[in-house]
Amino acid sequence: MDSRITEKLKILADAAKYDVSCSSSGGKRKNENKGLGNAEGMGICHSYTEDGRCVSLLKILLTNHCIFDCAYCVTRKSNDIKRAAFTVQEVVDLTINFYRRNYIEGLFLSSGIFSNADYTMERLVRIAKKLRQEHKFNGYIHLKTIPGASEELIKEAGLYADRLSVNIELPSENSLKKLAPEKSYSEILLPMDNIKQQLMQAKEEKKLFKSAPTFAPAGQSTQLIVGASAENDQQILLLSDQLYKDYSLKRVYYSGYVPVSADNRLPIITEPPIIRENRIYQADWLMRFYGFDVKEILDDSNPHLDLDIDPKLSWALRNRHAFPVELNTADYEMILRVPGIGVKSAKKIVSARRFAALTFEHLRQMGVVLKRAKYFITCNHKSLQPYDFDSQRIRNKILFGDGAVRSPLLTQQLDLFRQVG
Amino acid sequence: MHFYTYDGSFEGLLTVVFEAYERKAWPTAIEQEQLAQPGIFGTTIAVTADEEKAGRVWKGLQKRLSASALKELYYTYLWEQPGFEQTIFSYIKLAFDNSESIEGNYTAPCVLQVQQAAKQLHREKHRMEAFVRFQKTTEELYYAHIEPDFNVLPVIISHFTKRYADQLWAIYDTRRRYGAYYDLHTTTFITLDAAPRKGIGVLPESAVMEEEHTYKQLWQVYFDHVNIPERKNPKLHLRHIPKRYWKYLSEKQPRMQA
Numbered sequence: 001m002d003s004r005i006t007e008k009l010k011i012l013a014d015a016a017k018y019d020v021s022c023s024s025s026g027g028k029r030k031n032e033n034k035g036l037g038n039a040e041g042m043g044i045c046h047s048y049t050e051d052g053r054c055v056s057l058l059k060i061l062l063t064n065h066c067i068f069d070c071a072y073c074v075t076r077k078s079n080d081i082k083r084a085a086f087t088v089q090e091v092v093d094l095t096i097n098f099y100r101r102n103y104i105e106g107l108f109l110s111s112g113i114f115s116n117a118d119y120t121m122e123r124l125v126r127i128a129k130k131l132r133q134e135h136k137f138n139g140y141i142h143l144k145t146i147p148g149a150s151e152e153l154i155k156e157a158g159l160y161a162d163r164l165s166v167n168i169e170l171p172s173e174n175s176l177k178k179l180a181p182e183k184s185y186s187e188i189l190l191p192m193d194n195i196k197q198q199l200m201q202a203k204e205e206k207k208l209f210k211s212a213p214t215f216a217p218a219g220q221s222t223q224l225i226v227g228a229s230a231e232n233d234q235q236i237l238l239l240s241d242q243l244y245k246d247y248s249l250k251r252v253y254y255s256g257y258v259p260v261s262a263d264n265r266l267p268i269i270t271e272p273p274i275i276r277e278n279r280i281y282q283a284d285w286l287m288r289f290y291g292f293d294v295k296e297i298l299d300d301s302n303p304h305l306d307l308d309i310d311p312k313l314s315w316a317l318r319n320r321h322a323f324p325v326e327l328n329t330a331d332y333e334m335i336l337r338v339p340g341i342g343v344k345s346a347k348k349i350v351s352a353r354r355f356a357a358l359t360f361e362h363l364r365q366m367g368v369v370l371k372r373a374k375y376f377i378t379c380n381h382k383s384l385q386p387y388d389f390d391s392q393r394i395r396n397k398i399l400f401g402d403g404a405v406r407s408p409l410l411t412q413q414l415d416l417f418r419q420v421g
Numbered sequence: 422m423h424f425y426t427y428d429g430s431f432e433g434l435l436t437v438v439f440e441a442y443e444r445k446a447w448p449t450a451i452e453q454e455q456l457a458q459p460g461i462f463g464t465t466i467a468v469t470a471d472e473e474k475a476g477r478v479w480k481g482l483q484k485r486l487s488a489s490a491l492k493e494l495y496y497t498y499l500w501e502q503p504g505f506e507q508t509i510f511s512y513i514k515l516a517f518d519n520s521e522s523i524e525g526n527y528t529a530p531c532v533l534q535v536q537q538a539a540k541q542l543h544r545e546k547h548r549m550e551a552f553v554r555f556q557k558t559t560e561e562l563y564y565a566h567i568e569p570d571f572n573v574l575p576v577i578i579s580h581f582t583k584r585y586a587d588q589l590w591a592i593y594d595t596r597r598r599y600g601a602y603y604d605l606h607t608t609t610f611i612t613l614d615a616a617p618r619k620g621i622g623v624l625p626e627s628a629v630m631e632e633e634h635t636y637k638q639l640w641q642v643y644f645d646h647v648n649i650p651e652r653k654n655p656k657l658h659l660r661h662i663p664k665r666y667w668k669y670l671s672e673k674q675p676r677m678q679a
Contacts, residue, residue: 002582006638006639006642007637009639009642009643009646010642010646013642013646013647014646014647016647016648017646017648020648029584031583031584034586035434035586035587035588036584036585036586036587036588037584038580038583038584038586042547044547044550044551045551045661046551046552047551047643047644047662047670048657048658048661048662049647049648049649049658050648050650050653050654050658051649051650051652051653051654051658052652052654052656052657052658052660052661053649054589054650055644055647058643059647090540094639097632097636098636098640098643100555100557100563100585100588101554101555101556101557101636101640102553102554102565103554103564103640107620120552136587144567187444201657208677229456256652258651258652260649267584271651272649272652273650274654346526348525351524351525351526351527352525352526352527352528354525354526355525355526355528355529356528357527358528362527362528365527365529365530365533366533367537393567
């Protein structure tokens with residue numbers, strides 16, 4: 001292989017990396033044709049970048065030529081960077097050969113928009129089709145849906161892809177107008193709604209005919225950029241909540257804005273808002289796995305997530321009347337709301353207490369972390385806390401007390417925010 | 422005091438359980454034959470693996486335990502850490518002694534230990550499924566060697582058999598000196614008959630296809646360019662891939678020249 005491929009890979013991986021979706025799970029494509037690959041069940045992270053993100057898929061752009069000029073995007077038309085384009089065959093070869101060596105779970109293919117939306121989308125679909133039909137490839141394929149692509153092409157994409165996604169990127173119509181003048185919310189939401197309809201239809205047909213074609217079995221996702229525009233955390237989470245409910249999205253990804261351009265439409269920041277992004281993810285998890293309503297996490301008087309502490313602890317400190325929770329009798333749903341207790345610990349607690357009254361010693365042995373939880377629980381009506389601290393005291397004890405661990409990154413970023421604020 | 426020895430197989434271990442029940446002589450220790458220290462006190466009972474006896478114990482367990490609990494028990498065997506035989510014995514005895522299911526009773530030490538051992542094994546299994554890197558040999562065989570902390574080979578082969586149905590592949594455990602080979606139809610366990618020496622099972626450079634270097638290099642290029650330097654987070658990076666796994670990963674090796 002010549003150095004041209006190496007050069008293209010450099011450019012087109014660089015251009016694709018700000019799309020943070022990496023999931024390779026939820027596919028139901030079994031290897032039934034004695035072909036290559038199997039994408040049933042769990043996703044696999046084959047490596048991790050030095051920034052700590054999972055590498056599961058070959059994530060590339062087909063090309064970084066683009067007719068749009070979105071301020072936040074490294075690939076925008078007005079940016080003076082090297083441009084490149086893969087051929088269909090090159091993408092297929094890379095995918096197959098990386099997959100055969102167990103480097104990846106599959107392909108994540110996106111693209112800058114060249115000529116027009118349909119022309120671009122058609123190329124993406126052609127690659128997926130070739131992988132599935134000519135190479136009997138059953139690995140994971142995630143295709144980006146190009147805003148403005150026709151319904152027919154999206155429908156065809158869903159036949160070959162495991163997941164489809166349309167990125168909203170900016171959390172409000174206003175910001176979109178300002179930073180991505182060629183895009184509009186309606187143009188983004190239309191394909192999203194389209195995919196949702198197709199997913200529902202395919203599900204119905206599956207009920208009737210087992211042989212009905214599957215449509216993007218791993219569903220659809222989107223991405224929101226955090227920190228490139230002025231929306232607060234409440235606006236972002238309300239939007240996510242709506243996307244989960246109205247469009248049945250599998251995932252909303254959040255990408256802390258990495259300053260990739262000196263475009264004057266953007267705020268001047270020196271570092272990506274990693275802590276804020278992390279808190280938003282935690283809040284997203286609370287909505288999806290912990291039974292929290294978005295309105296419990298943030299409201300008009302608290303529109304920002306607390307950067308110092310996680311949103312569950314934050315909620316607990318505002319709702320002291322709900323505690324302490326007696327672990328031997330409380331509902332599973334309430335145990336899940338205890339700061340520091342996750343889904344696995346909560347399940348273990350509920351399971352083990354059927355056999356014996358749990359003590360704190362049991363909890364320690366089971367690996368339940370008590371650092372935060374101890375202020376909010378009792379075991380057999382005993383507490384590890386002799387005093388009834390007020391919320392501010394608990395907050396301080398958790399943040400600065402014995403065994404408080406703060407990553408250097410957190411300290412650094414919080415210092416920065418203090419300087420700014 | 423009753424010391425049991427067995428041949429190290431899962432079947433052998435289940436036979437020990439059978440014999441212990443037969444004699445009502447609960448084991449003080451269970452050890453593999455070749456590792457066992459002759460005891461001064463008590464009796465040593467050398468158990469020969471017996472398919473029928475082991476089968477009866479397993480059938481009895483199937484009536485009392487769910488499929489996932491049976492899997493955890495088998496995982497504890499593959500976990501191979503000191504004392505695993507006693508843990509398995511205590512777990513089986515607890516299951517037989519109780520009329521109610523013991524699953525999820527994490528207040529019982531052996532149930533908790535089995536859960537934790539199985540979790541460790543599962544994690545290592547998942548890591549091997551992720552970090553195995555095949556190299557294509559001149560004979561069109563995709564080959565990888567591994568040195569897992571626990572004996573995960575028996576539980577990773579079904580994953581690779583389903584995944585790579587159309588290519589010849591082999592995975593060799595250099596620590597336990599055995600491997601698995603897929604011939605496009607079935608996967609079988611193999612041993613290499615070369616005299617035991619260091620480096621057995623490691624692919625010599627001459628056996629590797631030319632194109633291998635190209636893809637290794639492309640993978641390194643990809644790995645470097647998918648990274649976002651502004652977000653560098655070495656602590657998180659190491660938590661996900663501890664250093665002991667780096668030897669498998671071409672992206673963590675010195676950069677190759679084109």
